[in-house]
Amino acid sequence: MNGRETAKIRLDGVGKRFRAKGDGETALSRVDLEIAAGELICLVGPSGCGKTTLINLLAGFERPSEGILEIDGRAVTGPDPDHIMIFQDYGLFPWKTVLNNVLFGLRARGVPKAEAREKALDALELVGLRVAADRHPHELSGGMKQRVAIARALAVEPSVLFMDEPFAALDAFTRIHLQDELLRIWKEKRTTIVFVTHDLDEAIYLGQRVVLMAPYPGRIQRILHIRLPEPRERTGEDFARIRRELFEEFHLVHKQAQDVSEYSI
Ligand SMILES: Nc1ncnc2c1ncn2[C@@H]1O[C@H](COP(=O)(O)OP(=O)(O)OP(=O)(O)O)[C@@H](O)[C@H]1O
Numbered sequence: 001m002n003g004r005e006t007a008k009i010r011l012d013g014v015g016k017r018f019r020a021k022g023d024g025e026t027a028l029s030r031v032d033l034e035i036a037a038g039e040l041i042c043l044v045g046p047s048g049c050g051k052t053t054l055i056n057l058l059a060g061f062e063r064p065s066e067g068i069l070e071i072d073g074r075a076v077t078g079p080d081p082d083h084i085m086i087f088q089d090y091g092l093f094p095w096k097t098v099l100n101n102v103l104f105g106l107r108a109r110g111v112p113k114a115e116a117r118e119k120a121l122d123a124l125e126l127v128g129l130r131v132a133a134d135r136h137p138h139e140l141s142g143g144m145k146q147r148v149a150i151a152r153a154l155a156v157e158p159s160v161l162f163m164d165e166p167f168a169a170l171d172a173f174t175r176i177h178l179q180d181e182l183l184r185i186w187k188e189k190r191t192t193i194v195f196v197t198h199d200l201d202e203a204i205y206l207g208q209r210v211v212l213m214a215p216y217p218g219r220i221q222r223i224l225h226i227r228l229p230e231p232r233e234r235t236g237e238d239f240a241r242i243r244r245e246l247f248e249e250f251h252l253v254h255k256q257a258q259d260v261s262e263y264s265i
C-alpha cells in the first residue's frame, strides 16, 4: 500500500515464540506489514513458516510475544465478532440445515429472526446455494460445504475475513471455481481478506499482493505486488512471468529451509 492510505491492519516488529521443551521456538520474527482496507492479500510459504501463527495472531486467537499488532488503529487483544476466520475443514454444524448454519452467527449477534433469515438467504444466494438451504452438510460436496462456510461468514458482514488454506482439501476444479467465486464476491463487497495458501498459483490469481514467507524463524521474505490486467488470465504471459519470479524466490526459501533442517539433524 502507499503512504497516503491508512492501514486497516498494521504489524510492526511482530514476533511469536511458543514455549516448548528447551528454549521454545520462534514461530515468527520481526514481521512488519500494513494491509489496506479492502485489500485481498495472500500469504504463502513452506510448511512451518508461520502462516497459521500469523493469521491466528491477527484473528486474536494468540497473542504476540513482541511488537505491535493493530486493526483499525486498535491493538488486537482477542477475537472480534467483526473479524471472521474460515478454516480448511468448514466448521459447519452437521445437525443443522444449510440455512440454520448460516442463521446461527446472525442470531448469536442478536439479529431479529425475520431479518436474519433474509440476510442468510441473501448470503446463500451470493454463493449460489440458495437452492440447498434445507439440506444438511452431509448431503453436500466439499466445495458446497466451503461455500456454506463462506456464506455464513459473509452473512454477518465482517470487516475482515481471515482464510487459512480454505480450499486446500478440494479438488483442482472445485478450487478454481471457488477462487473465481471468492474474487467475484470480494469485488462486490470489498471486504479486507487475508488468505493463506500453499499454492503459489492460487496466491497470484487472488492476491493484490503476495507475501512470501520463509521458515526458521518464520518471517517475511518478499512482498510482490500483483499487477495483472483484469480479469486475470491463468494462462497468460504476464501470469507466467510473475509465477516464474515467485517460484525462483520460493526455491531459494525452500533451499534455505532444507539447509537449516539438514544442519540441525
Ligand atoms: N501451539 C504451538 N506450540 C508450539 N509450537 C507451535 C505452535 N503452533 C505453531 N508452532 C510452531 O510454529 C512454527 C510455525 O507453525 P505454523 O503452524 O504457523 O506454520 P504454517 O506456515 O501454518 O505451516 P503449514 O503450512 O504446515 O500449515 C512451526 O515450527 C510450529 O512447529
Ligand SMILES: [Mg+2]
Pocket (backbone or CB within 6 Å): 051, 052, 053
Ligand atoms: Mg498452517
